[in-house]
Amino acid sequence: MEIIREAGQMQRWAETARLAGEKIACVPTMGYLHEGHLSLMREGRRRASRLVVSVFVNPTQFGPSEDLNSYPRDFDRDCALMEAIPVDTVFAPQPADLYPPGFQTWVEAAEITRGLCGAYRPGHFRAVATVVAKLFNIIKPHVALFGEKDYQQLRTIEQMVRDLNFDVEIVAMPIVREADGLAMSSRNAYLSPEQRASALAISRALRAAGQKLAQGVRRAQELREAARVVLDAAGELNVQYLEVVDAQTLEPIGLIEAPVLVAIAAWAGRTRLIDNCVLVPPPAPTP
Numbered sequence: 001m002e003i004i005r006e007a008g009q010m011q012r013w014a015e016t017a018r019l020a021g022e023k024i025a026c027v028p029t030m031g032y033l034h035e036g037h038l039s040l041m042r043e044g045r046r047r048a049s050r051l052v053v054s055v056f057v058n059p060t061q062f063g064p065s066e067d068l069n070s071y072p073r074d075f076d077r078d079c080a081l082m083e084a085i086p087v088d089t090v091f092a093p094q095p096a097d098l099y100p101p102g103f104q105t106w107v108e109a110a111e112i113t114r115g116l117c118g119a120y121r122p123g124h125f126r127a128v129a130t131v132v133a134k135l136f137n138i139i140k141p142h143v144a145l146f147g148e149k150d151y152q153q154l155r156t157i158e159q160m161v162r163d164l165n166f167d168v169e170i171v172a173m174p175i176v177r178e179a180d181g182l183a184m185s186s187r188n189a190y191l192s193p194e195q196r197a198s199a200l201a202i203s204r205a206l207r208a209a210g211q212k213l214a215q216g217v218r219r220a221q222e223l224r225e226a227a228r229v230v231l232d233a234a235g236e237l238n239v240q241y242l243e244v245v246d247a248q249t250l251e252p253i254g255l256i257e258a259p260v261l262v263a264i265a266a267w268a269g270r271t272r273l274i275d276n277c278v279l280v281p282p283p284a285p286t287p
């Protein structure tokens, strides 16, 4: 497995691979890999002849009071996991290489980033879209894989690819969960055993919303209420938002007639967790 640290060298690698007729899959990550990342890599491996994984803790997507300095990092462990996939090439640049002095160009998808996490993390999705656009220009992938756990991020990237005509196929991959339902995240490493136990209420709340829809309820407010009861019963959880939105536009909805996203962000102590599920209403019976 080759490790490339410099953007120019990565671009030359990608150009050579393309000229040789290789198909490049790319999995962008911030490292501290878990089974969720590995599932993206396995699918990338399946879809292409060359698999590139970027490992870059992107400083611009962290707010001033967020966890950039303490974000978990273990490059040696990450490399061992990637070798086992196997990944062909790891792109692990330094911040100064991607953001040289004078950097001033940003990519912003407007409406899709307004609500949900975007409302609480100003500038976050602009920074994510910008770094992913840069990674696409550097790694030149034919296909790139993203997890549905970061659903708003996924939709933002899909929107960017469409609006800016990036020639990259975006593949959405399902959330990978621990056996007890907790969605896998690098930030789970921060949780104390008590906080982890409380955090399980998030996936339980999503299931409660799903059950309401399955029972025939179509008012989004009722799904929200069912989820809220579960979250409120959990000890150490501080809910930031609990929303039911259109799964495509991410706009709030009243009546569920098309697929919806139920999305939750909550603090367990000082750790911010997000989770979601897409619910599809069964078609209305024909008269």
Ligand code: PAF
Pocket (backbone or CB within 6 Å): 028, 029, 030, 056, 058, 061, 128, 131, 132, 150, 153
């Ligand atoms: O999901 C992540 O790990 C990051 O937001 C990404 C897509 C690698 C961009 O920094």
